[in-house]
Amino acid sequence: SAAEKGGYASFMLKEIAEQPKAVTDTLLGRIDPEGTLHLDEVRITRGELREVDKVVIVACGTAYHAGMIAKYAIEHWTRIPCETELASEFRYRDPILDPHTLVVAISQSGETMDTLMALRHAREQGAKVLAICNTNGSTIPRESDAVLYTHAGPEVAVASTKAFLTQLVACYLVALYLGQVRGTKWGDEIRTVIRQLSEISGSVERVLETMEPVRELARSLASHDTVLFLGRHVGFPVALEGALKLKELAYMHAEGFAAGELKHGPIALIEDGVPVVVVVPSPAGRSVLHGKIVSNIQEIRARGARTVVIAEEGDEEVVPYADHLIRIPATPTLLQPLVATVPLQVFACELATARGNEVDQPRNLAKSVTVE
Ligand code: G6P
Numbered sequence: 001s002a003a004e005k006g007g008y009a010s011f012m013l014k015e016i017a018e019q020p021k022a023v024t025d026t027l028l029g030r031i032d033p034e035g036t037l038h039l040d041e042v043r044i045t046r047g048e049l050r051e052v053d054k055v056v057i058v059a060c061g062t063a064y065h066a067g068m069i070a071k072y073a074i075e076h077w078t079r080i081p082c083e084t085e086l087a088s089e090f091r092y093r094d095p096i097l098d099p100h101t102l103v104v105a106i107s108q109s110g111e112t113m114d115t116l117m118a119l120r121h122a123r124e125q126g127a128k129v130l131a132i133c134n135t136n137g138s139t140i141p142r143e144s145d146a147v148l149y150t151h152a153g154p155e156v157a158v159a160s161t162k163a164f165l166t167q168l169v170a171c172y173l174v175a176l177y178l179g180q181v182r183g184t185k186w187g188d189e190i191r192t193v194i195r196q197l198s199e200i201s202g203s204v205e206r207v208l209e210t211m212e213p214v215r216e217l218a219r220s221l222a223s224h225d226t227v228l229f230l231g232r233h234v235g236f237p238v239a240l241e242g243a244l245k246l247k248e249l250a251y252m253h254a255e256g257f258a259a260g261e262l263k264h265g266p267i268a269l270i271e272d273g274v275p276v277v278v279v280v281p282s283p284a285g286r287s288v289l290h291g292k293i294v295s296n297i298q299e300i301r302a303r304g305a306r307t308v309v310i311a312e313e314g315d316e317e318v319v320p321y322a323d324h325l326i327r328i329p330a331t332p333t334l335l336q337p338l339v340a341t342v343p344l345q346v347f348a349c350e351l352a353t354a355r356g357n358e359v360d361q362p363r364n365l366a367k368s369v370t371v372e
Pocket residue numbers: 060061062063106107108109110111112115158159160365366367368369
């Protein structure tokens with residue numbers, strides 16, 4: 001009903017708007033004033049966490065994109081090898097698992113069949129399973145060794161938004177906690193990032209306040225057939241998520257690519273007027289990849305692409321090559337997905353609406369896929 005949507009035209013719009021609070025709620029009580037993490041609720045002992053020699057993340061859909069981003073954070077802050085795999089692929093390839101493997105299963109609903117089967121397989125091999133889940137008492141946390149709940153509140157729209165942002169927060173917490181417990185050379189950076197994470201919801205709020213030009217742009221693209229997305233490093237999964245949202249909601253051909261792969265195929269898709277959304281990493285000094293992606297933007301623009309550039313405030317280098325510029329607040333490199341994803345959600349939602357689609361209940365899709 002209209003009342004349940006709290007005055008918004010759809011649950012999706014309501015849930016997008018709730019993201020700053022969802023992020024805050026997921027951090028609540030887990031960081032002390034000294035900037036130390038407290039995750040005692042995760043019932044895997046510190047001793048066991050110190051012995052972990054491999055992390056494997058399994059998930060489906062949007063949760064899988066959160067897991068892809070987690071890999072960058074976990075390997076950087078903990079120096080433990082980490083792989084992220086689609087739950088539907090995982091158990092059919094005889095993966096290598098043992099009691100020193102930490103498997104992280106990410107699921108909003110806690111009921112996705114492939115994710116559940118993947119974690120059952122992992123536990124049979126003796127691995128420890130930590131669930132990141134938004135639904136209290138659902139099957140996946142019940143069958144796991146431990147759970148870290150996201151506090152996004154109920155998510156009604158089929159396409160995941162606030163659950164995704166809180167999954168990211170939970171993944172960063174796991175990565176930082178593992179780093180904190182094990183002690184790595186990144187100790188100072190970990191403490192700094194914990195503080196920055198505790199302030200990030202203000203940045204999400206700022207992004208939401210500046211979305212009108214994004215909505216306008218989305219409406220102007222309603223009659224296009226294809227939108228491409230490019231990113232690098234943690235911006236790559238963000239590009240995949242932007243493309244997934246557009247498929248789910250606008251029923252458009254949308255693809256995300258790692259910008260470094262452009263010359264290995266995707267550049268052949270560029271023709272006059274094709275919109276390409278580019279997620280730009282932090283400017284030079286903080287990310288060596290910045291210059292590389294600026295060259296990519298020039299390359300595709302020279303071939304006719306209409307460039308939609310998502311770049312941090314203060315990044316002036318991209319300005320000459322952006323047909324449309326979407327600003328996001330400056331953020332530590334690994335945390336950028338928390339702000340960079342938001343315009344892509346708004347973009348997909350508005351484009352879908354402009355195309356006359358029902359955003360909360362996209363055709364052929366289910367909120368939770370409980371069959372294989
Ligand atoms: C379905 C939903 C997606 C979701 C995916 C995984 O495909 O439509 O929004 O990302 O399932 O769901 P889960 O509940 O496991 O996060």
